[in-house]
Amino acid sequence: MAVKNIRSRTVALPATNVDTDQIIPARFLTATSKAGFGKHLFADWRYDADGNPKPDFVLNRPEAKGAAILIAGRNIGCGSSREHAPWALQDFGFQAVISTEFADIFRTNSLKNGLLPVVIDESTHAWLLANPGVEVSIDVESTTLTLPDGSQVKFPLEGFARFCLLNGVDELGFLLSQHTAISAYERAASERNH
Amino acid sequence: MFEKVWENHVVVPETADTPAVLFIDLHLTHEVTTPQAYTELRSRGLKLRRPDLTLATMDHSTPTRTEQVFGGVPIAVDSAAKQVRQLEINAQEFGVELFNLQDSRRGIVHIIGPELGITQPGKTIVCGDSHTSTHGAFGALAFGIGTTEVGHVLATQCLLQRRPKTFAINVAGRLPQGVTAKDLILAIIGKIGVSGGTGHVLEYRGPAIEAMSMDERMTICNMSIEAGARAGMIAPDATTFEYLAATPRAPKGADWDAAVARWSKLPTDPGATFDRSIEINAAELVPMVTYGTHPGMVAPITGSVPSQGDAVFEKALKYMGLKAGEPIVNVPVNNVFVGSCTNGRLSDLRNAARVLRGHKLADGVKMLVVPGSQAVKRAAEAEGLHQVFLDAGAEWRESGCSMCLGMNGDLVPTGHYSISTSNRNFEGRQGQGARTLLASPETAAASAIRGRVTDPREFNQ
Numbered sequence: 001m002a003v004k005n006i007r008s009r010t011v012a013l014p015a016t017n018v019d020t021d022q023i024i025p026a027r028f029l030t031a032t033s034k035a036g037f038g039k040h041l042f043a044d045w046r047y048d049a050d051g052n053p054k055p056d057f058v059l060n061r062p063e064a065k066g067a068a069i070l071i072a073g074r075n076i077g078c079g080s081s082r083e084h085a086p087w088a089l090q091d092f093g094f095q096a097v098i099s100t101e102f103a104d105i106f107r108t109n110s111l112k113n114g115l116l117p118v119v120i121d122e123s124t125h126a127w128l129l130a131n132p133g134v135e136v137s138i139d140v141e142s143t144t145l146t147l148p149d150g151s152q153v154k155f156p157l158e159g160f161a162r163f164c165l166l167n168g169v170d171e172l173g174f175l176l177s178q179h180t181a182i183s184a185y186e187r188a189a190s191e192r193n194h
Numbered sequence: 195m196f197e198k199v200w201e202n203h204v205v206v207p208e209t210a211d212t213p214a215v216l217f218i219d220l221h222l223t224h225e226v227t228t229p230q231a232y233t234e235l236r237s238r239g240l241k242l243r244r245p246d247l248t249l250a251t252m253d254h255s256t257p258t259r260t261e262q263v264f265g266g267v268p269i270a271v272d273s274a275a276k277q278v279r280q281l282e283i284n285a286q287e288f289g290v291e292l293f294n295l296q297d298s299r300r301g302i303v304h305i306i307g308p309e310l311g312i313t314q315p316g317k318t319i320v321c322g323d324s325h326t327s328t329h330g331a332f333g334a335l336a337f338g339i340g341t342t343e344v345g346h347v348l349a350t351q352c353l354l355q356r357r358p359k360t361f362a363i364n365v366a367g368r369l370p371q372g373v374t375a376k377d378l379i380l381a382i383i384g385k386i387g388v389s390g391g392t393g394h395v396l397e398y399r400g401p402a403i404e405a406m407s408m409d410e411r412m413t414i415c416n417m418s419i420e421a422g423a424r425a426g427m428i429a430p431d432a433t434t435f436e437y438l439a440a441t442p443r444a445p446k447g448a449d450w451d452a453a454v455a456r457w458s459k460l461p462t463d464p465g466a467t468f469d470r471s472i473e474i475n476a477a478e479l480v481p482m483v484t485y486g487t488h489p490g491m492v493a494p495i496t497g498s499v500p501s502q503g504d505a506v507f508e509k510a511l512k513y514m515g516l517k518a519g520e521p522i523v524n525v526p527v528n529n530v531f532v533g534s535c536t537n538g539r540l541s542d543l544r545n546a547a548r549v550l551r552g553h554k555l556a557d558g559v560k561m562l563v564v565p566g567s568q569a570v571k572r573a574a575e576a577e578g579l580h581q582v583f584l585d586a587g588a589e590w591r592e593s594g595c596s597m598c599l600g601m602n603g604d605l606v607p608t609g610h611y612s613i614s615t616s617n618r619n620f621e622g623r624q625g626q627g628a629r630t631l632l633a634s635p636e637t638a639a640a641s642a643i644r645g646r647v648t649d650p651r652e653f654n655q
Contacts, residue, residue: 108339171342171354
């Protein structure tokens with residue numbers, strides 16, 4: 001599915017180094033499908049020991065409802081490679097995450113699922129954290145984030161990932177189309193190693 | 195070294211518009227991060243491209259109690275039992291070699307690859323698991339991937355990758371007596387931070403690294419991801435070749451000689467440059483213990499909990515129930531875990547047993563010893579190590595990831611302090627509300643005896 005524009009209110013979660021164990025704790029990873037992880041998103045921060053929502057946690061507040069953009073602290077998604085983390089964020093309703101820095105595997109996993117990782121400078125980031133709930137828009141084509149006052153911030157996005165997002169193109173399809181080159185490589189490697 | 199391995203695996207070079215198509219020599223798989231990938235293959239009518247380069251094991255959600263592994267007692271967690279069953283179905287349908295629950299070759303995926311000798315210098319190795327960095331200890335380029343990419347490798351044996359940067363970790367000197375590879379990697383993470391390696395492949399170099407056994411090198415490379423680096427590498431040398439020569443699936447005869455000749459060309463050329471580098475003197479280190487909720491929050495065992503007035507830091511200390519200025523050796527210990535892909539190899543069990551021998555666990559302390567593989571378990575039992583643990587009052591289990599992440603029901607109770615030889619002290623990692631202190635097997639064993647964090651150098655070394 002193509003991802004071109006995202007316009008939404010934001011939700012801010014300023015904690016730094018939020019690891020994927022927080023985003024989706026390991027006890028929920030025994031599932032064998034991708035569906036339904038949203039209810040477990042940030043489970044240990046979101047619910048008390050009896051399973052009741054903690055009213056002061058940001059995702060439980062009324063203003064979080066319907067928000068599609070998460071402003072996260074630096075180094076979001078570190079730790080485990082579990083792709084269940086972007087699955088959970090998307091299932092909850094997020095379409096983009098904005099931070100100053102993303103952990104490598106989390107960034108890759110997010111892009112593969114159409115959850116847009118947006119890396120921005122520290123001062124814009126600090127403003128967004130200080131002003132949660134503002135409406136911003138993200139344009140994939142021009143790789144810009146537009147703030148409420150109309151000012152625009154460019155963000156980096158790897159060219160092929162951008163192409164895939166805009167066109168709803170599947171990376172596996174692209175890899176499968178390289179079949180001839182892969183076969184040639186396999187023949188050459190087999191000769192080299194024997 | 196990284197560039198040589200990378201160049202050898204480029205199927206289609208990267209351009210401004212497209213990443214490189216990179217060939218993968220070995221795909222290790224387990225039950226947790228593969229089910230959705232097989233579903234994708236099935237829905238597209240795709241086959242597994244290279245079953246000969248794919249291996250499956252069960253480790254994360256599997257039980258460690260002998261009666262559940264071998265005695266026919268069902269796996270306690272229903273969804274885990276279903277996941278294990280799903281892997282059996284997928285392996286059968288797609289033709290993947292699987293070490294199932296009762297297989298004598300089963301174990302944690304990052305322990306069995308090296309044990310079998312399929313982890314080799316110069317290979318590209320991936321697995322849907324961030325600790326795949328472990329295999330870099332052999333001079334392989336090994337990194338963790340997500341489930342979508344697992345599907346890519348199953349279907350095409352390739353990944354789309356942009357070339358990462360390189361980062362040299364130069365370790366001078368020698369580790370003092372009683373200071374281990376675990377202490378060194380914790381010190382490195384403390385120095386560069388948990389995102390210090392992001393976007394980079396680390397290369398650990400220098401006399402301290404060259405002096406290490408393969409087990410120690412694996413402990414180092416294993417935790418590269420805790421510094422944010424997807425991969426860590428160590429140049430293959432005589433130690434590497436000696437280890438591999440004794441493994442069942444390493445090349446034999448003339449193939450072995452040819453392989454060693456190829457592998458010997460992999461180390462980084464003199465004068466090659468890295469994008470970044472740092473220097474560390476191993477001789478200055480002492481045992482290290484974490485006090486917070488990520489592996490970068492680490493202090494010398496002779497030190498105290500530092501202060502750092504930001505809210506996230508304060509929140510971490512509150513979670514841990516610790517105060518700034520408190521000596522590390524004052525921290526109580528309720529639970530001890532020896533195991534994991536970081537420190538679940540035979541030498542780790544030997545080191546813990548050497549400290550523990552002739553002692554009992556302190557009152558109220560529970561200790562779980564979980565070998566990294568069934569082969570490690572057999573070897574440890576042949577040496578009588580299990581008896582040392584049992585005599586001290588610890589539990590001796592079947593292999594698996596176990597209490598490192600508590601997926602299988604091996605959990606630390608809320609509020610308890612757990613000194614653990616694993617790799618992550620994240621909130622809730624070992625159980626909801628569990629307070630994890632990462633340390634070496636020696637420090638874990640010494641702390642088990644005293645019931646508080648204890649410098650292992652106070653015991654036999």
